[in-house]
Amino acid sequence: MTFTKKWARLSLLNFVVLASVGVLLRYKILFSLPGIDYKNLLHAHSHFAFAGWVSTALYIAIIHVLQPQQKQLIQYNLLMWVQQLSSYGMLFTFPFMGYAFPSIAFSTLSIFVSFWFAYLVRKQLVASPEISFRKKWFYAALGCNIVSSIGTFTLAWLMANKIAHQDLYFGSVYFYLHFQYNGWFLFTIFGLLFTYAAQWMNAVQIRYSNYFFYLLLAAVLPAWFLSMLWMRVPEWIHIGGIIAAVLQLLALIYFFRLFIQLKKNVKQSTKKMVEWLWSFSMLAFMLKLLLQAFSAIPQLNKYAFGIRPIVIGFLHLVLLGFVSLFIVGFLIQQELIKAESKSAHIILWVLAGAIFANELILMIQGVTAISNSDLPNAPYFLLCAALGIFTSLLLLFIHQFRKRDQQIVQ
Numbered sequence: 001m002t003f004t005k006k007w008a009r010l011s012l013l014n015f016v017v018l019a020s021v022g023v024l025l026r027y028k029i030l031f032s033l034p035g036i037d038y039k040n041l042l043h044a045h046s047h048f049a050f051a052g053w054v055s056t057a058l059y060i061a062i063i064h065v066l067q068p069q070q071k072q073l074i075q076y077n078l079l080m081w082v083q084q085l086s087s088y089g090m091l092f093t094f095p096f097m098g099y100a101f102p103s104i105a106f107s108t109l110s111i112f113v114s115f116w117f118a119y120l121v122r123k124q125l126v127a128s129p130e131i132s133f134r135k136k137w138f139y140a141a142l143g144c145n146i147v148s149s150i151g152t153f154t155l156a157w158l159m160a161n162k163i164a165h166q167d168l169y170f171g172s173v174y175f176y177l178h179f180q181y182n183g184w185f186l187f188t189i190f191g192l193l194f195t196y197a198a199q200w201m202n203a204v205q206i207r208y209s210n211y212f213f214y215l216l217l218a219a220v221l222p223a224w225f226l227s228m229l230w231m232r233v234p235e236w237i238h239i240g241g242i243i244a245a246v247l248q249l250l251a252l253i254y255f256f257r258l259f260i261q262l263k264k265n266v267k268q269s270t271k272k273m274v275e276w277l278w279s280f281s282m283l284a285f286m287l288k289l290l291l292q293a294f295s296a297i298p299q300l301n302k303y304a305f306g307i308r309p310i311v312i313g314f315l316h317l318v319l320l321g322f323v324s325l326f327i328v329g330f331l332i333q334q335e336l337i338k339a340e341s342k343s344a345h346i347i348l349w350v351l352a353g354a355i356f357a358n359e360l361i362l363m364i365q366g367v368t369a370i371s372n373s374d375l376p377n378a379p380y381f382l383l384c385a386a387l388g389i390f391t392s393l394l395l396l397f398i399h400q401f402r403k404r405d406q407q408i409v410q
Helices: 002-028 038-066 070-097 101-127 135-160 166-201 203-228 235-267 270-293 298-306 310-335 342-370 378-399
Strands: none
Touching: 002 038, 002 070, 002 166, 002 235, 002 378, 038 070, 038 101, 038 166, 038 310, 038 378, 070 101, 135 166, 135 203, 166 203, 166 235, 166 270, 166 310, 203 235, 203 342, 235 270, 270 310, 342 378
16 A cells, blocks of 8 residues: 555544544533533544644645655655644543643644644755746645644743733634634645646636635735634724735635636546535635625624634534545545445535535524524534534545445446
8 A cells, every 4th residue: 555545544534533523522512421521622623623634634635746755755654653643642632631731742743743744845845846836835835834833832822821811812713723724724725726737727727826826825814814803903903804805805706717617627537526525615615715705894793703603614614615525535536545436425425415414504503693593403413414424434434445346436
């Protein structure tokens, strides 16, 4: 088994583990789970989502694209094992002790791994003789991943000095989340997508992709302000948030043109199931940009960050709908994980359906909360959606070890 296939399977296993923790969180809301604090389990879930699933999968996807030499693979292999140590360290410490020295140590280790990865990838990018419009996506992604650590270190400093300042606390958390979601995850995904699609792109489409890139890059910092508009902030932060919303809407126009054209160009060479997964992913991305733009409106911003189902729904829209569906599709398209049989396709449709159901329930929950009402049995529906996500991922992982697919779907 090749290096990237081995790690792709392990990243998929991490996704299964992450989904199982999601089920426990939904279960904990409804039923007793002695010895487990919900808030601490939530911290474990979020940290493992970023380090154990998404970053691990993105690391291996970038390594696969760069095709490093054997000597470099030895370094990457060590890095990936250290990443797993930090990820599982957080998973098994946060639920039982919350923010304590061991969990913070593993979290810090994960950050240093991201620095290490950025160093190794940058060396490869610089040494590559190929001058490509795709490189800048990876440079931006690595930079955002490093910058996001400022939020984590600021949060650690606040906790170490016992500074209970709500705005500083949430500002640090949102800074980290923003540069992960809208930086590291986003730029890596489009770097991978354009690396795959480059062979079909003409000069006009490359120019559109460049406009798309620079608009997103220009919006990265001011878009962070959108998450702070509910606080008492200076007027210039409000203006910055509005500028970010406008830049992202302009980026959306170029992206929509690219999406329509590239879909036609790459359709013949892309696996049918991957085409669907990527279509869902890109639709989630477009919805994400629209929702962020709407959050620049003061009357709507208070709902965007004041109602928990809306906050959770938005985070899951990005992490599951946009990021995870793209990654799964990419790993399948590159044949790093198997999903060719009819049964595998059914499993993937169940996964996509469970993610959609999760988003729909959270959206309805948010709308009913705005009108001061409630969605009956919503926690039970969300538990069912979580079970659907977990079950489909577990079956997909088991499917990787089938020696022969039954019926291959052309």
